[in-house]
Amino acid sequence: MANSFAGIEIGKRSLMAHSTQIQTAGHNISNADTEGYSRQRVIVKSFEPIYRPDLERAMVPGQIGQGCDVESINRIKDELLESRIVEQKNVESYWETRDKYYSMIESVYNEPNDVSVRTNMDKFWQGWQELSTYPESDAARLAVVVRGQTLTNSIQQQYKSLRGIGDQINGDIEAVVKQVNDLSRQIASVNGEIVRSKGLGDNPNDLMDRRDLLVEKLSSLINVTVTQKDPDEFMVHTDGQIIVQGSLARQIETVGQLDNNGYGKLMWSDTKVDAEFHGGTLGALVELRDKDIRTEIQSLNTMALNFADLVNDVHRNAIGKNNTTGLDFFVQHDFVENVNGNYDRNGDGVEDTSYIFRMTGTNVLKMQEQIGLFGTMTINGASGNIDVAYFSTDTVEDVINRINDSNGEVKAYLDRNSCLVLKATSSKGMENPDFVIRHVEDSGMFLTGYSGILQGSGADNAYDFNRANAVDVLAGAQFAVSPVLNPSAYIEVNGLIQNDVSSVAAAFKNSQGFAEPSDGRAAVEMAAIRNTKIMIGSQRTFDDYFADTITNVGLKGEQAQNQLATQNKIMGDLRDLRDSISGVNIDEELADIIKFQHGYNVAAKFISVQDELLDTLINRLGV
Template identity: 25%
Template sequence: MSSSALLGIGTRAMFANYAALQATGNNIANANTEGYSRQQVVLETAKGQFTGAGFFGKGVNVASVTRSYNSFLTTQASATKATAAGDAARAEQLKQVEAVFGTGKSGVGYSAGELLNAFVDVANQPADSSARQVVIARAKELADKFAAAGDQLQSIQTGITQDIRSSVDTVNSLAQQVGKLNEQIQALNGTGQPPNDLLDKRDNLISQISGYIGVTTIKADNGSIGVFVGGGQALVLGANANKLTTVADPYDPSKVQLGISVGSGLSSMIPQDALSDGSISGMLRFQNDDLVDARNLLGQMAAAISGAVNQQQSLGLDMGKPAGPGSPLYAVGAPRSLPAASNAGDAAFGVTLTDTTQVQASDYELQFDGTNYSLTRLSDNTAAVGSPFSAAQMAAGITVDGMTIQMTAGTSAAGDRTLLQPVADAAKDMRAVLSDPNGIAAASPVTATFTATNKGTATLASLAAVSTSLDRTLTANVSFTSDTGDYNWELLDSTGAQVSTGTGTWTAGSPIALNGFELKLNGVPKSGDTLSVAPTTSTEANNGNALAFVGIGTRNIVGGSTAANGSVTPGKTITDAYASALSDIGVRVQSAQTASSISDSAAAQAESARANKSGVNLDEEAAKLIQYQQSYQAAAKMLQVAQQVFDTLLQTAAG
């Protein structure tokens, strides 16, 4: 063995420890660098040299510089980050919707109550212009609140559209960078050594992408990673990066859906169900589900209160000269019929609200299979009563959930779809259309008169028209034939000629219903008592219809339903309906916040587990720094000793 062997061992030892010091220093320098994985030098024993006395070691070699990396932990951190981002995005948007449904005096429920309460003063003084003016003001306030709430929901939709487009642009930029890194890593794959910094940067970019849209990754033999979204759509494949796009909703151009452009450049839509988490997925879920439901809940209430008020207006008499039926107080946004962009046929469908008490807070999808039309209520994904319908039925018009649907033009092709929105725009476009206080129909079109010689205690409790079938020219005479409420009735025309007759039995608390009006009594009639219900001749002192307006607040005018067997499920009062809407939105917000909190905690734990494996511990690196420094110094001492041995040999040889 020559002294050169010792020099070689010392040199290798110095180089190895210097490399370890360099890696440790790099770790310390990048301790706070996002996505950096701790690096370490891999050392291996140099191949020994054989001599007659055995194998002598030749020191140490630097085999590689590797990074602390765990594929499972990295994938888990990326997946939980995507879930947390999706939940957080939905929760944030739902908070905006919650603000639209104000509580207390800021809510539409309060304003609806104020409107109906204003009719109390009109009922007390039907001819008082100031009381009537208050009704006009309250009607406008209610319409303005509905319209403002609808506009706010539309603004949220606009913001969502912009956020999705911005996020898509960011994802495309990140995907391009991943493709370029794949190209660089692939080029270095033949060196046999891992390009640690490039790998870290690529992992960090993929993690950023997962914050916007959930991804799956597959590593190729050449070192590149394929990034896939939407159930297998390639976002990055090798050095090539495809582009996410925003495509117009098949029905509603004001909404966007997610698509991907592959190869030819044509964009294909990615179904929402195929998206796995990420903020884009959360925003799309909010847009397609939560925002639609909120708009329909608001629209249902707007249609119900305006329908009930307008109907009651039509049943009374105003203070015009001459007096006539009241004109509508409100106009609301018309129902919409939106054919799918892919339809081959040109059929058009009209939607009309025929019974606002039965209208549901939902959109509907109409599909044609070539023979029949199926109608699905999208709020609960159930078939509408009577579905499917024949082409002849659609041409004649069908009535479902308080609306009439009719094919008005064109023909359908098999596979055609149409989205029907009966109340989506009802609130946004709601407005008060009556400005003349004298136009309020406070008077009942009929007036009751009790015979002065009646022996019973029966007096008038209320009298109001309840149906547009009321004939305002007829007079109804009622004669009680027993003390238990039996009576005969007759209807006379303006000449006194008898039009029709009949019998009935009055019971306490129940009305006498004739000719489209309802008469309620206080007290008890006796046999022989009579009363007359004749057309109203003076509207100034009549408050019958004003009292009916007040009663709207206690009627179930929102969201009733009729089953296939004809059974009717009553709806809610306007106050209860608004409280139910507040509860629905509140539950969604609370649920979303809880889900966001849980997923955020899971993401933090997964990231902590990844960081514990890959992150830099400064205390540990400081200890290694001292260790490698001492090893380096020992190696230097070895070189010094080797030099001295070599000098001694030279001196001995020279002597």
């Protein structure tokens, strides 16, 4: 049976329970503005009764209670909602990052009309048009040179702006990698503390709130998912890789690579496997640097290189007022000094690769002429080689269009002499160099005897850049060595022409090999380049390039802005729902404190009554 002091024990338990509840409510209030904090509630249960239902049970009407006891202190948390927030957080930060940087990219192209690349190029073409009207004028020649300098300066400035954004993104990537590594280490450390606390029978609410906050911060940087099949092994995954397992955290490092403007790639420090992220701030930054900015710079390089190449092609074959010929209007820098484009790519001291940008056939072709041949050409594509078939009923134009419309990284056109030209484009894969023809092969005769590029058909006579002196298979075709990386960074007017504007070629040689004062045919041909279909990447003309570039940047910027607005609304709703569940309501906590205070006072009164009863029993009976 219960002893005489059982009432005191019941009162004491009640005092402790209400005191714990008051203390927890105060803890909630003090952390009302603490980031990541979830309100806590004390779970109270009735203490075990005196009698058990066995044979020793006393004959009493029922079980005699012994008051209450604190079972646990739990945090109010919707785990499913938390996982939803973690899942959506990386999407929000992904679009937030893209929106921020596309605003910067758009500003590069949103130049005032009088200083934009397109406006300066229009003035450059107008200068040649004026020179074609007044071919004897030195003033018209000077205008062409000055406008050419202004144009090249604007192209260089646009490259510097894009490269500057790329450098800024690269710096952000390095900073975010450090944050990811630090957060993963913190999560692993907190995991260890939680396991130790749970091992002692505690419920480490504040530590679990801290871990959830760290996971949410990590989810804003990379896309993560959380699993915990084993109560003692909390795991964080990202893109199929484990980044945190219990108290162990994997780290990411940056490793330099030569094929991406010197920017580093991300690797797992332990396995040296490439680390790929498709969400969060880090995923957006890597995509912006390695795809968006790289594509914009490649597009600018392609335009600048083809622009200079086409202008130079006409200018070399024309003659200036001072009867100078063979001059390039724009300076081009070859990637290697070797005339055959031989290059030591693997750095072992032996030339093992051929870097060739352009091949020009020896035979004159007609665009509308049926070729009367059939076969399959093989050219390098973004990943591996691709086949381009041609048939006897095809015209030369049909075959050229088929090459240009394919996914190959080699494009074709007829030059001013109606000879077939094959040119390399920029490369989609970082492992492949830009503006390098990697493979050309023909099973038939179109590229061989018909156009005069290859000396023979079949694989044995194929051009492949993976060996030195690969140009040996060319059938006397002219070729040009690939340019130094990023031609838009160094394009400029030839210094010889700047020093003597009479070297600007507006005419073609007469029968005596001199320039006629009134001959402006070369200037006319130069001005016509503006609307010539010269296949700059996927664009057909220079105007197509500018239109497509501006449209592409504008649409991607609009997409980022719209997606961010949508994601902000989704995350706002999720956060509001979480706050309604886990957030601290000051009024509610104050009401609870008053309730718990009344309970504490009643328990104290109960103990006072028990004390009086014991005093009567001990001191007053038997007197």
